[in-house]
Amino acid sequence: MDNMTLIAIASIVTAGLTIALGSIGPALGEGRAVAAALSSLAQQPDAATTITRTLFVGLAMIESIAIYCFVVSMILIFANPFWNHAVAHVAGK
C-alpha cells in the first residue's frame, strides 16, 4: 500500500472514531446536568431563571468538548494537511 492509501485509511478511520467516542462523554454529562437541574427546579421553582441560565451555561461548556471532537474530525476529512501534502507530492512527481 502506498502512502496516499495509508493516509486515507488512517484519516477516515480516525475521523469516525473521534466523533463516535467523543460524543459519548458529553452526552452522558449533559444528561446528568439536565437531570440535576430538573430536580433542583422541582425543589425551588422560584429560582427558575437562575437555574435555567446556569444550566444553559453549563450545557454550553460540556457541549464544547463534543464540538472540539467534531472540529478535529472535520479537519481530518476536509482540511487534512497530510493528505494535501501527499497529493502535492504525487502531482509534483
Added chain:
Amino acid sequence: MRISPDEMIFWQHGFLKLNGTIVFTWGLMFVLAFGSKIVTAKLSTDLKRSHWQNLLEIVVTGIEKQIADVGLSQPRKYIGFLGTVFLFVALASLCTVIPGYEPPTGSLSTTAALALCVLAAVPIFGIEAEGLRGYLKSYVEPTIVMLPFNIISELSRTLALAVRLFGNMMSGTMILAILLTVTPFIFPVAMSALGLLTGMVQAYIFSILAAVYIAAATRGRKPGRAPSQDIEA
C-alpha cells in the same frame, strides 16, 4: 464540501480579497447601525411609541437585566460591549433564513476576533474597576503558585469561546449542505430550524460567558475574607 464564507470570493485584487465573511459582516454592521439610527431618530417617552422603539426597548432592558443577574453592579457600563456582541452573533445566526447568506461566524476568523475582543475587554474593565495593582493581584489570588495556571486559564477560555462558536455555526451550515445532497425538502428544513435555535443559544452563551469573565475580573475580593495573617501562619 466546506461551505465556509471564507471561500466565497466576491472581488480580488492582488492579495486583497473581498470574501463572504467580510461582505456579510459589513451587511450585518450596516443593518444594526443604520437600523438603530433610524429607529432612535425620533424617540418618544409617552405611552404612544412606535413598534420598533418598543422592540429595541425590550431588547435593551432584557440584556441589562441579564447583565445585572450575572453580578455586574452597573450594567449600563458594560451593555455597550456585551449587548453588541450578543446582537451581532444573534443577527448573524438569524439571517441564515435569507437564501445565499452564510453566517460570518461560521469562519474561524470572525469568532477568533470576537474572542480576542473579550480577551482585551476583561483586563480593561478589570483595571478600570480595581486599579492596575488590584487587577494584577487577582492573578496571584490563592497563592503565587497559581500564577501560570491563571494565565493559562485566561488564554484557554478565549480559545474555547472562539472554537465553541465557530464549531456550532460551521456544523449547522455543513449538516445542512450535506443533507441537501441526500434527502429532499423536509429534513433540511428541520435541521435549518434547529440551526436557528442553536445559533440563538450560542449567542446568549457567548455574551453571558463574556459577562461572567468581566464580573470575575471586576468583583474584587469577596467580603468576609479571612485576613492574610491567619493563612500565612
